[in-house]
Amino acid sequence: MKKIVIVGGGISGLTSGIFAQKYGFESIVLEKNSVAGGECTGWDRQGSHIDGCVHWLTGTKKDTELYDLWCEVGALDGIDIINLDYYYMFEYDGKKICFYNDYNKLREELLSVSAEDSELIDEFISACKAVESIEMPTSKPMDMMSIIDMMKLGKKMMSGFGAMKKYSAVSCKEFAERFKSPILQKVFRSFMPDNYSISQVMFSYATIVSGNGGIPVGGSKAMAMRMADKYKSLGGQLRLNTSVDEIIIKDGKAVGVKLQNGDIIDADYVISACDANVTLQKLLRGKYVDKQLQPYYDDLENNPLQSNVLVAFAVDGDVSNLPISFIFDSEKYEIAGKTEDRVGMRVYSYDKSLVKNGKTTITSYISQNTQQFDYWKKLYENKEAYKAEKTRIAEEILKRILKHFPELEGRIKIIDVATPATYERYCGAYKGSWMSFMSTPKSKQSQGHNGKIDGIDNFQISGQWIYSPGGLPCAVATGKFAVQRICKAEKIKL
Structure with a gap:
């Protein structure tokens, strides 16, 4: 039985562990903290609970690929989903504006503030409806898709891609300033920093309106704990309070990890599911350049962090x-x-x-x-x-x-x-940063990392940093993809 060591017990690492067990590998997930979940977390203070992550979760709509994946890893299976009535409520200059999770109600609300902005209001809503068609493919990574798979994906999301391309080139500030109403200008500049692309606002809002951006009952930490329990129920080894010092590379191949205490854990494959910069600069000692990610790190002005x-x-x-x-x-x-x-x-x-x-x-x-x-x-x-x-x-x-x-x-x-x-x-x-690189009109276009680092075999990198637009959905997807690529190398039928 081949052995996979997974560095990081966040959403991506737990997902890799779950699929490693499902596909017949021996696996160990190593987490430096006393609790799994990574940035999908919450904590108690003075008798109260602070949810530190999920304001909405993409992938809560049944009969979508992402929802099925969340259920498969134990995050949402049998869990009630809360769908709120509105995205945000604003108050500027004494006027309350509610961004209802209903396009018709939103239109009425915005028109009540500024009827003279009707054309731009309708443009915003039309764009949101278009990007609803965009769903994250989670059945397999794009580098493992056939031409037919790619054609089906492109056909399904064609209208959404067109809107995303158009509005990715428009900043939040630029779009907001098109409104005649000073109040609506303030509202549309409140979602995200001025230089971010308005497409991100459109996509987030559309996700929630479509019912695909609900909130799991129990919050972020409970969701991560369900995934940890799922992993352990499949026979996986979750080792908490275990810091990794280095990924061991011999003759261009990952062969294990060295822990902070000096212990060595041998492996046939290593998946690094922690922060990408930690992987590259600390665990790999800065010896390898990731040509897929480096352009983002080199230009944080146009690929900013949140x-x-x-x-x-x-x-x-x-x-x-x-x-x-x-x-x-x-x-x-x-x-x-x-x-x-x-x-x-x-x-x-x-x-x-x-x-x-x-x-x-x-x-x-x-x-x-x-x-x-x-x-x-x-x-x-x-x-x-x-x-x-x-x-x-x-x-x-x-x-x-x-x-x-x-x-x-x-x-x-x-x-x-x-x-x-x-x-x-x-x-x-x-x-x-609690998100990956954000999109601006001058960003490097959407990254589709293949999980590999040049010069290292038997190694995969996963997590939100390697897949646009980041966040928990990208973490769970890339965790699965990492194991699927290992299965391909081992000629294991998926």
Whole structure:
């Protein structure tokens, strides 16, 4: 029985482990943390639970390839899915605008703000409907598809590809500024940073409207734990608190790994499912250049990274009057060298399993770029200053939430703050990013990595970093693809 060692126990690593067991390999998943799941995680603070990942999950619609894959790995099998009524609610200049998860209701809502923008509103909705046809292929990697497979895929998604190509060349700022209404301009600049492509907003919104972007009951950590249980039930070995120091290469072939404690684990194949930069620079000692990924690392201005500061609060009692996903304008405040003038809130009242001890968690995310990561990384060297700055920011956000919702006075408290440095420290996330390279009008076009690193045989790299647009769907897909490629090499029929 051939043996596969998998580095990283996140969604991609667990998926590789599950398929390795299904296809008759012996496998070991090595995870440096005390819990599996990687960035698909949540944690408890002061009697409350903080969900650190899923705001919506692509692949929750039945009878889609991705949904079937999520069920196969144990993530969604038998799990209820929550579909919210709206994507986001905004309040600017005293006017509330709800991005309903219904195209007709959205159109009415936006027209009520600015009828003179009807043409652009209809253009946005039409584009969203077109990109609904785009589904991530998960049956096999594209490098293993036949010409017929490729033709079927292209035919199925033709209209969506056309819209994605057109709007990938348009930034969020550029699209927003086409609106005559100053309020709609603010709304469309609130989804993502100005330089990101508006196509990403369209795709995310369309995914949710189509019913393919729901939320699994129990949240992110519970989903990861179900996958870990699935892997172990198939006979896989999940070793937690186990840091890998190096992937061992002999005569151009991966033959095992060396652990931080010096132990060696031999393998016939190695899959690295952790952060791609950690794989290349640490585990492979910077000796190999990944020609498929390097152009992205070399041009972070046009292939930017998304990180954030997360501030978490716990609220006692009834929160039914609070919107679930809400962005509102606020007094200006400074964070990591930038001035912000809005606050975003996520209220976890929609999932009763996450309401603990009568307390509902609220999180606020403040988007951060790579320069801001550098700020947090340096500040972390002075632990007292780092802690003080986290407290200051949390208090600034709390002050603005209380001004907007004074009824929360005396019922809400700060329970945690995470920064880009937190994501790097716990997850190895490059530049603290919780997503892969994001799309801008000047981005290198969509990556379709084949999982190989030039100069290394019997080795696969997987995870969200190697497959656009990143995130959990790309992690689960590439985890499966890595094992399928090994099966091809071993002439195992799939």
